[in-house]
Amino acid sequence: MLIDHFPVLGLRLRTPRLELRLPTPEELAELGELAVDGIHGPDLMPFGVPWTELPPDQLARRVIQRHWKTLAELKPDSWALNLAVFADGVPVGVQELEADDFAIQREIHSESWLGLRHQGRGIGTEMRAAMLHLAFAGLGADEAVSVGYLDNHASLQVSRKLGYAENGVGRSVSKGKLTFEQRFRLTRQAWEQHRSVDVTIEGLEPCLSLLGAEKE
Structure with a gap:
Protein backbone atom coordinates (compact mmCIF):
# COMPACT_ATOMS: atom_id res chain seq x y z
CA MET A 1 0.00 0.00 0.00
CA LEU A 2 1.09 3.58 -0.63
CA ILE A 3 1.11 4.43 3.07
CA ASP A 4 3.74 1.73 3.64
CA HIS A 5 6.16 3.70 1.46
CA PHE A 6 4.96 7.19 2.42
CA PRO A 7 3.83 7.00 6.05
CA VAL A 8 3.04 10.72 6.45
CA LEU A 9 -0.24 9.88 4.74
CA GLY A 10 -1.33 8.36 8.04
CA LEU A 11 -0.23 11.23 10.28
CA ARG A 12 -3.10 12.83 12.22
CA LEU A 13 -3.22 15.66 14.77
CA ARG A 14 -6.41 16.25 16.73
CA THR A 15 -7.42 19.07 19.04
CA PRO A 16 -10.81 19.70 20.70
CA ARG A 17 -12.09 21.35 17.49
CA LEU A 18 -9.66 20.51 14.70
CA GLU A 19 -8.02 17.73 12.74
CA LEU A 20 -4.76 18.29 10.85
CA ARG A 21 -3.63 15.83 8.18
CA LEU A 22 -2.71 15.54 4.53
CA PRO A 23 -5.76 16.12 2.33
CA THR A 24 -7.30 13.78 -0.22
CA PRO A 25 -7.33 15.03 -3.84
CA GLU A 26 -10.93 16.19 -3.46
CA GLU A 27 -10.13 18.00 -0.21
CA LEU A 28 -7.11 19.60 -1.85
CA ALA A 29 -9.42 21.00 -4.51
CA GLU A 30 -11.63 22.40 -1.74
CA LEU A 31 -8.60 24.11 -0.22
CA GLY A 32 -7.82 25.73 -3.55
CA GLU A 33 -11.39 27.01 -3.77
CA LEU A 34 -11.19 28.24 -0.17
CA ALA A 35 -8.10 30.29 -1.02
CA VAL A 36 -9.92 31.82 -3.98
CA ASP A 37 -12.71 32.92 -1.63
CA GLY A 38 -10.16 34.97 0.32
CA ILE A 39 -7.45 34.68 2.95
CA HIS A 40 -6.90 38.32 3.89
CA GLY A 41 -8.34 41.76 3.29
CA PRO A 42 -7.26 43.99 0.37
CA ASP A 43 -5.17 46.23 2.63
CA LEU A 44 -2.90 43.40 3.85
CA MET A 45 -0.33 41.17 2.16
CA PRO A 46 1.02 38.66 4.71
CA PHE A 47 3.16 36.73 2.21
CA GLY A 48 6.54 37.64 0.71
CA VAL A 49 5.38 36.20 -2.60
CA PRO A 50 1.92 37.72 -3.24
CA TRP A 51 0.40 34.48 -4.51
CA THR A 52 -3.05 35.39 -3.22
CA GLU A 53 -3.30 38.04 -5.94
CA LEU A 54 -3.22 35.46 -8.73
CA PRO A 55 -6.34 35.09 -10.93
CA PRO A 56 -8.79 32.59 -9.38
CA ASP A 57 -7.92 29.63 -11.61
CA GLN A 58 -4.17 30.16 -11.12
CA LEU A 59 -4.60 30.71 -7.39
CA ALA A 60 -6.40 27.42 -6.82
CA ARG A 61 -3.83 25.62 -8.99
CA ARG A 62 -1.00 27.20 -7.00
CA VAL A 63 -2.36 25.77 -3.73
CA ILE A 64 -2.61 22.33 -5.32
CA GLN A 65 0.81 22.41 -6.97
CA ARG A 66 2.57 23.65 -3.83
CA HIS A 67 1.09 20.74 -1.90
CA TRP A 68 2.29 18.24 -4.48
CA LYS A 69 5.72 19.90 -4.68
CA THR A 70 6.38 19.70 -0.95
CA LEU A 71 5.37 16.04 -0.87
CA ALA A 72 7.56 15.21 -3.86
CA GLU A 73 10.61 16.88 -2.31
CA LEU A 74 10.21 15.51 1.24
CA LYS A 75 13.37 13.84 2.53
CA PRO A 76 14.97 13.47 5.98
CA ASP A 77 17.40 16.40 5.65
CA SER A 78 14.88 18.83 4.11
CA TRP A 79 11.12 18.60 4.41
CA ALA A 80 7.87 20.51 4.62
CA LEU A 81 4.47 19.21 5.65
CA ASN A 82 1.46 21.14 4.39
CA LEU A 83 -1.20 19.82 6.73
CA ALA A 84 -4.79 20.64 5.86
CA VAL A 85 -6.81 21.93 8.80
CA PHE A 86 -10.36 20.62 9.23
CA ALA A 87 -13.11 21.98 11.48
CA ASP A 88 -16.26 19.83 11.65
CA GLY A 89 -14.88 17.88 8.69
CA VAL A 90 -14.59 20.98 6.49
CA PRO A 91 -11.19 22.26 5.22
CA VAL A 92 -10.54 25.71 6.71
CA GLY A 93 -6.86 26.32 6.03
CA VAL A 94 -3.31 24.98 5.93
CA GLN A 95 -0.69 24.67 8.66
CA GLU A 96 2.81 24.10 7.37
CA LEU A 97 5.88 23.09 9.30
CA GLU A 98 9.27 22.63 7.72
CA ALA A 99 12.85 21.88 8.68
CA ASP A 100 16.32 21.51 7.22
CA ASP A 101 18.80 19.08 8.79
CA PHE A 102 16.34 18.49 11.61
CA ALA A 103 18.40 15.62 13.05
CA ILE A 104 21.16 18.15 13.79
CA GLN A 105 19.43 21.50 14.27
CA ARG A 106 16.22 20.36 15.99
CA GLU A 107 14.49 23.52 14.78
CA ILE A 108 11.24 23.90 12.88
CA HIS A 109 9.80 26.81 10.91
CA SER A 110 6.10 27.34 10.33
CA GLU A 111 3.73 29.12 7.98
CA SER A 112 -0.03 28.98 7.71
CA TRP A 113 -3.12 30.41 6.14
CA LEU A 114 -6.76 30.37 7.15
CA GLY A 115 -9.81 31.05 5.01
CA LEU A 116 -11.14 34.55 5.67
CA ARG A 117 -14.60 33.30 6.62
CA HIS A 118 -13.11 31.08 9.34
CA GLN A 119 -11.04 33.79 11.01
CA GLY A 120 -11.83 35.38 14.35
CA ARG A 121 -12.74 32.09 16.06
CA GLY A 122 -9.38 31.14 17.56
CA ILE A 123 -8.72 28.50 14.91
CA GLY A 124 -5.39 30.06 13.94
CA THR A 125 -4.11 29.71 17.51
CA GLU A 126 -5.41 26.16 17.88
CA MET A 127 -3.89 24.90 14.64
CA ARG A 128 -0.51 26.46 15.47
CA ALA A 129 -0.70 24.86 18.93
CA ALA A 130 -1.29 21.47 17.28
CA MET A 131 1.72 21.98 15.03
CA LEU A 132 3.90 22.91 18.02
CA HIS A 133 2.80 19.79 19.88
CA LEU A 134 3.88 17.70 16.91
CA ALA A 135 7.22 19.52 16.77
CA PHE A 136 8.11 19.39 20.46
CA ALA A 137 6.27 16.37 21.87
CA GLY A 138 6.30 14.28 18.72
CA LEU A 139 9.52 15.07 16.85
CA GLY A 140 11.68 16.23 19.75
CA ALA A 141 12.36 19.77 18.51
CA ASP A 142 14.37 22.15 20.66
CA GLU A 143 13.09 25.37 19.08
CA ALA A 144 10.41 26.73 16.77
CA VAL A 145 10.79 29.95 14.81
CA SER A 146 8.31 32.13 12.99
CA VAL A 147 8.18 35.52 11.28
CA GLY A 148 5.34 37.91 10.57
CA TYR A 149 5.11 41.32 8.93
CA LEU A 150 4.64 44.12 11.44
CA ASP A 151 1.20 44.94 10.02
CA ASN A 152 0.00 41.33 10.26
CA HIS A 153 -1.36 41.81 13.77
CA ALA A 154 -3.33 38.56 13.91
CA SER A 155 -0.26 36.44 13.19
CA LEU A 156 1.88 38.35 15.69
CA GLN A 157 -0.80 37.94 18.33
CA VAL A 158 -0.90 34.16 17.85
CA SER A 159 2.88 33.92 18.27
CA ARG A 160 2.86 35.97 21.46
CA LYS A 161 -0.08 34.06 22.91
CA LEU A 162 1.71 30.74 22.43
CA GLY A 163 4.85 31.89 24.20
CA TYR A 164 7.16 32.91 21.35
CA ALA A 165 9.71 35.57 22.29
CA GLU A 166 10.57 38.40 19.93
CA SER A 172 12.16 41.99 3.58
CA VAL A 173 10.57 42.85 0.25
CA SER A 174 6.86 42.50 -0.47
CA LYS A 175 5.34 43.55 -3.79
CA GLY A 176 8.56 45.36 -4.70
CA LYS A 177 8.63 47.47 -1.54
CA LEU A 178 10.68 47.39 1.63
CA THR A 179 8.83 45.91 4.57
CA PHE A 180 9.75 44.82 8.06
CA GLU A 181 9.08 41.52 9.74
CA GLN A 182 9.07 40.51 13.37
CA ARG A 183 11.09 37.40 14.10
CA PHE A 184 10.03 35.03 16.87
CA ARG A 185 11.68 32.13 18.69
CA LEU A 186 10.00 29.54 20.93
CA THR A 187 12.07 27.28 23.15
CA ARG A 188 10.91 23.95 24.50
CA GLN A 189 10.74 25.41 28.00
CA ALA A 190 8.55 28.32 26.88
CA TRP A 191 6.30 25.95 24.93
CA GLU A 192 5.79 23.79 28.00
CA GLN A 193 4.91 26.84 30.09
CA HIS A 194 2.32 28.17 27.59
CA ARG A 195 0.73 25.00 26.21
CA SER A 196 -3.01 25.10 26.81
CA VAL A 197 -4.52 23.02 23.97
CA ASP A 198 -4.98 19.26 24.25
CA VAL A 199 -3.47 17.55 21.20
CA THR A 200 -3.29 13.89 20.23
CA ILE A 201 -1.02 12.48 17.52
CA GLU A 202 -1.69 9.37 15.46
CA GLY A 203 0.53 7.59 12.97
CA LEU A 204 3.77 9.33 13.93
CA GLU A 205 6.14 6.45 14.65
CA PRO A 206 6.50 5.28 11.01
CA CYS A 207 7.20 8.90 9.95
CA LEU A 208 10.13 9.61 12.26
CA SER A 209 12.95 8.39 10.01
CA LEU A 210 11.46 10.18 6.99
CA LEU A 211 11.48 13.45 8.97
CA GLY A 212 14.97 13.03 10.39
CA ALA A 213 13.54 12.55 13.88
CA GLU A 214 14.41 8.99 14.81
CA LYS A 215 14.61 8.41 18.55
CA GLU A 216 18.07 7.66 19.88
Missing part, protein backbone atom coordinates in the same frame (compact mmCIF):
# COMPACT_ATOMS: atom_id res chain seq x y z
CA ASN A 167 13.90 37.72 18.26
CA GLY A 168 14.69 40.87 16.29
CA VAL A 169 13.23 42.74 13.34
CA GLY A 170 14.31 41.91 9.81
CA ARG A 171 14.02 43.60 6.44
